[in-house]
Amino acid sequence: MSLSGERETTATKMTQDTSSKSVQKPRAESPTTILLSMKSDRPPAFSQEPLLDDNKEVESLDSEDVLKITHNLLDRRSQTLLTVQQDIKAKLKHKYQHISEGIGHHGNQSLFKDIYTELYITEGGSGGLNNEHEVRQIEMASKKQTTQETPIKCNDIFKPLPGQDKPIRTVLTKGIAGIGKTVSVQKVILDWAEGKANQDVHFMFPLPFRDLNLKKDQYSLMQLLSHYFPEMKEIDSIEDVETKTDFILDGLDECRLPLDFKNNEKCSDVTKTTSVDVLLTNLIEGNLLPSALLWITTRPAAANQIPPECVDQVTEVRGFNDPQKEEYFRKKITDQKLANEIIKHIMTSRSLQIMCHIPVFCWISATVLETMLKVAEKNEVPKTLTQMCSHFTLIQIIVKNRKYNKATETNPKELSQSDKELILKLAKLAFQQLQKGNLIFYEEDLRECGLDVTEASEYSALCTEIFKEESGLYQEKIYSFVHLSIQEFLAAVHALESCLDKKENVFSPTSDDEEKESIKLSDLHRRAVDQALKSENGHLDMFLRFLLGLSLESNQNLLRGLLTQTGSTTQSHKKTVKRTVRYLSDKIKEESSPERIINLFHCLNELGANSLVEDMQTSLRSGTLSETELKPDQCSALAYLLLMSEEVLEEFDLKTYNTSEKGYQRLLPVVRTCKRALLAGCKLTYESCETLTLALQTPNSPLRELDLSYNDLGDRGVELLCVGLTSPLCNIQTLVLGQCGLTEGCCSDLASVLSSPNSQLKQLELRDNDLQDSGVTLLSAGLEDPDCKLHTLGLSGCLVTEEGCAVLSSALRSNPSHLKELDLSYNHPGDSAGGLLSAALVDPTYKLTKLNVDHGGECRLKSGLRKYACHLTLDPNTANPNLILSEGNRKVTCVVEKQHYEDHPDRFDYLYQVLCREGLSGGRYYWEVERDGSMADIGVVYKGMKRKGWEDASWIGGNRESRCLLCSHSGYRFYHDGVNRIIPGPVSNRVGVYLDWPAGTLTFYSVPSSGTLTHLYTEHTTFTEPLYPGFGISFFAVTSVTLCQIDDQHIQRWVDHGGESWIKPGPENTRDHGGESCIKSGLEKTPDGLTDAYEDEPDLSPLWAPSD
Template sequence: MERIDSEGAVMFTHSPLGRRGQTLLTVQQDIKAKLKHKYQHISERIGHHGNQSLFKDIYTELYITEGGSGGLNNEHEVRQIEMASKKQTTQETPIKFNDIFKPLPGQDKPIRTVLTKGIAGIGKTVSVQKVILDWAEGKANQDVHFMFPLPFRDLNLKKDQYSLMQLLSHYFPELKEIDSIEVGETKTVFIFDGLDECRLPLDFKNNEKCCDVTKPTSVDVLLTNLIEGTLLPSALLWITSRPAAANQIPPECIDKVTEVRGFNDPQKVKYFRKKITDQNLANEIIKHMKTSRSLHIMCHIPVFCWISATVLEMMLKEAEKDEVPKTLTQMYSHFILIQIIVKNRKYNKATETNPKELSQSEKEMILKLAKLAFQQLQKGNLIFYEEDLRECGLDVTEASEYSALCTEIFKEESGLYQDKVYSFVHLSIQEFLAAVHALESCLGKKENVFSPTSDDEEKESIQLSDLHRRAVDQALKSENGHLDLFLRFLLGLSLESNQNLLRGLVTQTGCTTQSNEETVRYLSYKIEEESSPERIINLFHCLNELGANSLVEDMQTSLHSGTLSETELKPDQCSALAYLLLMSEEVLEEFDLKTYTTTEEGYQRLMPVLKTCKRALLDGCQLSYKSCETLASALQTPNSPLRELDLSYNDLRDRGVELLCVGLTSPLCHIQTLVLSGCLVTEEGCAALSSALRSNPSHLKELDLSYNHPGDSVGGLLSAALLDPTYKLMKLNVDHGGECWLKSGLRKYACHLTLDPNTANPFLILSEGNRKVTCEREEQHYEDHPDRFDYLYQVLCREGLSGCRYYWEVERDGRVAFIGVVYKGMRRKGGEDDTWIGANWKSWSLYCSDSGYEFNHPGVWRRSFSGPVSNRVGVYLDCSAGNLSFYSVSSSGTLTHLYTEHTTFTEPLYPGFGFEVFSSSVTLCQIDDQHIQR
């Protein structure tokens, strides 16, 4: 049937197929020639009036990874790119697009259908073009006989019924020479680009089955049967999609998921050096982009690199360095203006750099495009057809003129073959123009696009701040944040400096300071009121566009000075801190929530930071089930570096664990270690964990459920996972289980301690059954003992603590006291500094006074911190986990976390106490289920 030519390409032969083989060969060559002619050029100025360049001269390699799953991500794509901009710290599998149908090492299952995800403008279509061109030119995939690119934006227009062969012949008339593509006769690849642009129902559940390539039916039925493998099961399928639309394909129909990440940092630099021939200018552009975090993040998107290069090349060449854009709004405002400049220079021979006035036709055209942008953004559409243009007053017969005038803003394509479709060059340009429409409707027509009215008197009273409030409210209501970037642009355009840039387009109203101040107050109010941490982060982006950064700047100052842990943070301060940490390009090795003192609401607002750390320590933060929904959302972040999550000693209960399992079940969750020790979990919660583990068995290696009450049956199910090779689980801890641990708080770990007279310094008096120690001026007559502190006023308890969890409380009377733990081998003799508890490697202590607290241990010597000063201190020790925590205990028994030391304990620990002054005492409190007694 086939032979290999001298270049390694699979060719059809005359035998055994004879004349049919020759026909197939001719058709293959004709299709290759057609695709090579179409794809060998790329237009950087999108639209058919743009400058054509050879694809090989412009193409910059993209960063593509094995995506792991088809998990749904509904976040706005700018949020996704902000996460992708973090420095990569996890091991990923890079992939070359020409190898996407090859199984990864260790995978035996053949790959039939590949889903490639990527946000708008990230390079999916260009990657499709690269693969097709390499095949057509004989450079790659030469074992493939036919490659059929069928973009969804074209398939949307097909209303008639077709057989598969008729549909292919419609796009490739060359195929009319053959009757059908037989199963097993050819290796065929179908490429469906742009699933997110699909307007077909893709009803996999109810569509009829079709296995005959010559049977006419709807295009929708053809697609679902091709994807399911009912039709041409031997064919290979490649589908590309934005992340939010990827779940339209049933996961069982997908064999492999890849993701286009766009440009990594070296590729960004490479792009600018290729695009800008003057290398000194290219270096200047690269340097400027790195100075603005928001601009540098967006450069992961190739289209944004092109927009930035277009703007900065002209501005820096023409000595407009003082006006170089630093925000997204400024960048896009300059981009629109530059297109007008280029158009006027080309068609009107104009020489002005800055167009002070747009012609009336230019203004009308851009505002009509802006209206189209807004209307389609509301509907969630990125591509439009003739009827959509007509609705906005755009004459489709003059579409070429629009494309020629603003070829970089709006593009007209004749489909892959005949039919015309329209779109903006990138979603962000659509969002920017939508904001222009909303602003001009308010300023020029006195209309609020979110609450239109025909009442003239009501129109006259409309203020810019009214539009802002409605826009903020609408954006906060959006489930997927589709108005987030639009809102940032709208608020940015409200600054006079940005309005002045667009003075020929947007109605000038004079000072907008008062409206903007009202908007800043409203945003601040919403930051305090809003419950979604993700939405709050975007509100900080909005404040940034308005130049209102005081709260964030204050938090940055405190963060750099190291004083954040010394004060109790309000919820809005926690949101500002989360914004700062998320905007950093660094991935945190560890995020310890206990470092900050705040309420549970404040802790919830810090939860998004989990998306950008490797190890999250949330233990002992008094979290409840209410925090678990936010946690579950964080666990479903694509490409998150988070691998270890410690939620110990929080009263999550079964309800919280069940909410958490929503995130654990997601294929996007790659947690390897989960600690739920002492979280009041019963059999019901453990059953939910077992179910989540079955749904997502490939990542979790360690699960700690100690000090809970899992029950025998569910504990057995989880234990069985250790022996099942389907699971990665290697370590399961269900020690210390039982109903007795289903009590709130740390006091369930209370232990009984007594002071050891053989260790007491001669100036210490023990009383109340060796439960109280007092430092007095009168020396006591104790016998000599090797364990006694002979110089410093210190004493230890008899009980050595190891292997488990312990909690005790002490009450001090006097100005100062040391409260700590020591190894038995700590030096007792002499008065040198290193014989104080906490001043050597064998001891740890909390120095308590009426003015505050200090933690003492070599390496963290005299670490001061604030907290509610109380005469009572609680100490929690988890020997196995290596945690030593101190709490301030109020008169009502409420615990406030002071400090936690994480280390490794290698010996039993003995509680100990010390004094600096006479007339001071420490009493070990008696703890029961109801209250604390001295």
């Protein structure tokens, strides 16, 4: 009702006594205007006040009469609004008090309060476009840590979040299909109608877009409301600010109106007639009813249809978390023992567990598993999405046959011809509408697909859980499948049956009979894969999974009454699957989009090709994922891919993936589903250990080996790890913590692991950590414990002296029955301590069979890697003519004038490169290089690398025989054999290089002025020849490169015996000197491998000649 003057229409005043004398003074406007604004077709009929018949009588009234009439009008308006409100509440309560879980109006319904389970709703960021397929989105959503987000109750949707002061008018709620957006709307409306929440709101108007689509006529806003709510005809307007209204626009993604915010005319009059599209854009923009609240729900892909400036808050429905899933199944299934079995089964299948974040899929799963677990063998219970949807479809046919009890049907499990025709017609509709991106259909859509509307109603009545017919707010017919996944499944059924029965490829139909005869199922697969890869929003991703899953013989047998039987043999089915798997493998190697690659892995999973995940990882190492820096969300998708596989990964190599530190964090959960986790050199920190500790405590975890070397975990990280390592659920047998920045501070924690009766640890590698004697003493307390089961202990390069070795010897005497191998190389054990340990090799009471005390000496007691510092010189015979060597062949400078060097087969003739004369093998070496300029290549090469020409074969890092780190002012990049990857890290003019030749590692460090090493990258391989340090110089980018003089009097200037040398048990306790000499140059070697090497020593012919 439109009134002049101040109005008192709050919900409180609506319920006040109408005889109240409190009336505010009206504006100086004619009372005639007041009366003419009343509806003329139904007089208000006030009980004691006479109606005025003409304006003359009005003009004769004095001011007291006007106030009296105004007061009565306000009272009457309050009563009218209250009556209309109560009528609308009653109507909405009647409509929304029941819930139909995928069941149309033909089926039985449950009371909303009996089945409703609280949904997880959070702040949803922006309303921007999300083109990922919704199943992938739910995979990502299921990973997000709920403890880091504040849940929002649906009745609090308009309340500002903590820290927000701005009032909220419009809320946009995102969520994938079936996640619970409409159920959340139903919850809010029902609670309001029943007086439980939001009672400060006078009117709630649910206006689903699926209904608004049908409004072709023109309306004013008040007429549109009266169309849906005839009770509103009692009221002219709801424009006053005191009347609080809430418009709920559900299903923006189903909107077929243009919503042309840019070009639609502006409208601010609620009584002005215009198109529904114009009404909506003006309502959303705030031109119409600016004081009204708006709640818009949408699938993510349509969220960007609303201009961001029109949205005050974005929320996201995440569906069910794990406790909510369990709550749902326990409410749904009355038999609690059966409910527990269903929950257990869901949790064992990663794909089903993720899909059950979607409430509708929980209902589908409950429908199937409630039947299957009662009658089926364990191996028949569905574990994949394809199996689940196949069983769901068949169960609905069985229910329908039993319900209608056709006389011709003796076995309700058998599909009649009418059943088959029904499902296949629905399948055709599903495919055609999926191609258009439609989830809801109207009568014209059905007619376009050749379906009779009467038939459609019959289908929905007979098979209501698959295909729904609904009545809108004004009884218009609306059709849909129970969930997008069912539509995608049936679309795949249509594509498969068209190929099997009609020899048609739905993606490239043809009328040529000869061409039809040549169509094979693998051809359809290839075409479907290609089409899915072309899709920008991945709308065919799930369709492709279902299509490939249906190609398995077991699934086709399940649907044998529906699909055409071709007489194909088991061998033929296997060949088809094999061809498709090969095609998917090729596409994974070729495809540049990580998102698409992820779905191809899902397809392999549906094909049952889980054992191929390892092969795919091999492809990815040399494919697009290794070349592209993965974003953290892409890493999460990849992590879920690997977690979903039923096949346990033999090996998960984290450094395979080129990503950020945050990206590596997202991939860490994968360790719980692999046997061997290689996480070396991935910039992990102590914070990473929190995730790893949880993974170590995973029940039935297959993880046996964990390599964390070359990560700065520190003592704090190891302390966290030890919590998991002492867990009775932990199965770790091999732990590698080489060069992790550890000190004596972590040794007590490690000792507690060794002495734990729960520990299964057999091998512990601690090389290159500054543990010192004090740390070894603490560690020995665990070694001597009777519960210690350790077989192999690596303490190489840990600053251990004679004192520490004596403590180890004592520990071995206390517990001699387990330790078999002890590595104390690159320490300073001294002769006496070494002798004590060596004695254990020949004592039969000890299990020790290998002891390595090689490469020892006082020089090994220097902290860090500088204990491995070696003396290098540049080889003049390799220098490009535009390079000049100086400072005793330790500095190279690029010049314009070519130098008159003698011709030499080792010289680089075109590329500005130079090598060192020393070949390194069999040991550990460290050197530092400083560049003066913006860019330089720092690497190592085999002697046989090509020296002539411009080709990659001559460029350090461009071939198999070399590796290099490109260093520049903007960052680092590692090159090997034509493949490169960006290396994050602090930029410095000085770079440290650490070569552990026997271990097959080449590591680069950034060395700032402080001297503290920062790990950049570690290359893992197997070296087969001596390596020569080399450098590449850009004429325009760098002036010089210098081999730095490391201030250490014990710098390596001699040749160690090569290879891994162990003291083995035997009558003479001899040493095994294996491998090449560690440093090869033109110097003559003494019998024991030592030599005096001076910087000005003349160049002699090398003793080692490279092989062809």
